[in-house]
Amino acid sequence: MHNVETSGHNVRWSALVEQLEGRLDGLARAFTTRVREIPEYGESQVTVQEITETARETFRRLIRGLKGGDPTSQDGLLDFASDLGSKRARAGIPPESLTSAVRLDFSILWAELLEIAKPEDAMLLASRVDQVWKVVDEFATRTHTSYLTERVRMAQEESSIQREFIARLFNQSTPSLETSAQVASALGLNPDSRFALVAASGEPGAQLRSAVTHAGTARPRLFLHESGGNTYVFWPLPSVRTRGAASNNTLPAALSTVPCGYVSDVLGLRALPAAARTAETLAALLRPRDAGPLSADAAWARLARQNLQDAGLDLAAELEEALAECKGGERDRLLETVRNYLTTGNVTLTSEQLFCHRNTILNRLNRFQELTGIDLAVPVQAARLVVAWA
Template sequence: MHNVESPDQQARWSRLVDQLEERLDELAQAFTTKVREIPEYGESQVTVQEIRDTARETFRRLIRGLKGTHPDSRDGLLEFASDLGAKRAQAGIPPESLTTAVRLDFSILWAELLEIASPEDAILLASRVDKVWGVVDEFATRTHTSYLTERVRMAQEESSIQREFVARLFNQSTPSVETSAQVASALGINADSRFALVAASGEPGARLRTAVSRFTSNTTARQKLFLHESGGNTYAFWALPATRTRSADSEDQLPPPLADLPCGYVPEVLGLRALPAAARTAESLAALLRPRDTRPLSADSAWPRLARQALQDSGMDLAAEIEEALAECRGGERERLLETVRHYLSTGNITVTSEQLFCHRNTILNRLNRFEELTGIDLAVPAKSARLIVAWA
């Protein structure tokens, strides 16, 4: 059962609300003082005068909502809240700071009501607290919703602009200095930084898009990843730290989401202008990926594959030549020779190879000599070994 207020209580409530309206300047000043204590507001583009003016208008509309005598008061309040949320998003106020500021409205309004009320108004105030909170909460909710909507719109607009500039960069084989500077400005990076780039297509390309999307949506991530798609290929690039740290493994510089992704990988180029050429290299590396590959493939690790592909494109098939030379092997000789040669290529040491295969050193030497006899490849000669490495890449 709901309590019905008497005409006297309704009249008294109207007088209290009227008194609140007479104190708009005091309410606005109290809000301004408190909100300036929020660090993000103190350091923002929002001026003290704007905060005070907005607070005054906010309280005027909230009090009008408490009166409930104006049919359009609620719509006007919510429209004002929507506008406020969008403005604060454009000013770069963090969401937590905005929520803190908007929630001040209730505490300031209620404190002012308690100050102007008399002890006899206690029951009246208790019956009206939900009304005050409801009006302020609806205002706060609409402000926050509008803020988030504007943040999404701004992010989409920024992303769209960035995509345009990235496409402009990659559409030129050798971008001009002017183009490079424009792209750097749009992306908020240094045009002369060192960059890394990866490329993938098909299913790995879809995984790359997903990985970049998730990474960039993480607001705590310090590193920026930029995406570009063209001709069925997906590319991602990022700036490397200003301080060069030469690690033994270039994969140490990969952002975590890309470390276990099969793709072509160019670990370092200097400047934005070098990225289109790096994209072509990464695309070539990605074309060499095999089903067993589970990590990025760089030129350092894939040079034998690149060399083999280049030779095959010119009509030379080293692997076929070696297979033909070994065709005269009988029984298990071919398998023993191949096993020995592969181990020796990976170690470069007769003793280590003999230990790995549990054979005498002389047995290893005999097998290597037999391999040379059949193929003409002396593994002690680097140039000859390189030929074999490329053939078996």
């Protein structure tokens, strides 16, 4: 096979590369014109002057790389690529836009080579296309690697800063307006918005952390705080909410099956620490059969019972003592009737559900009142049973 890599070809190649060096300004202008057509570049904080100067330096180093064919040893080309990738990451250029911009290097450089070459250079160019591509590809690869590394570092730094501000918020019982404003600015939130919050520990807490990790930047954005073995997650609610809508409608899908304490509506960032304490209390009331978040609306009776027990009052024990004189199956019949009546609040519906005559239901309710002193027709007294049996 005929070898085109003769000394004459090497001399001619060097001459072409020398001509490229004399056209750096034109190469930079061509790159700037085309890269400004990429929307994210046209609207970015990277100025036209910076783009042009960077392009000129990029082509200068690429052309030097073409002389030796080894980017790692030519004029700091790869170090320059690393610095460029970091700069574009800090400038907020999206990755796909950076890819489009870097791809321009080869097309512009090759088009310039074709323009200065003569017809008899066709075989030479065909033999050198791999070399040109290798130099540009090495540059592009290093640029992208540095870009991604910087993006990861920036994300970690941002996350760390946000965690610090969130901790500052939750470490105060009642955060000041200044703290609230600072945290809101750091998180990109409105300090007066409404929020929802959940809390859990142990395995459910790990599930909350996993949900936040997998949610990423999806909406609504989830914010994480961990303290004292508890995991807290909060998120902003839509600015417009449907009146009377179920609170569970505000729950992100990733949290809907995690057993945790749930506060569905918190007014402002300053109220989040108090809401966290409420959610922590609700989480302590969870039972094995609970398969999702527990709100105050659903757990108010459990919460009341727990508070009464903490105060030394046990309504359930008092009821058991009052019903102790029941004989045979009377106790069970009374309890069944009362529980059904508490659910419906209607004697007729209760009689239908239990397949009893309406008078039978009334007699049982009267008997229950006789034994316990609780008149179910009086809401305040009926509430004692709801709490006792929570």
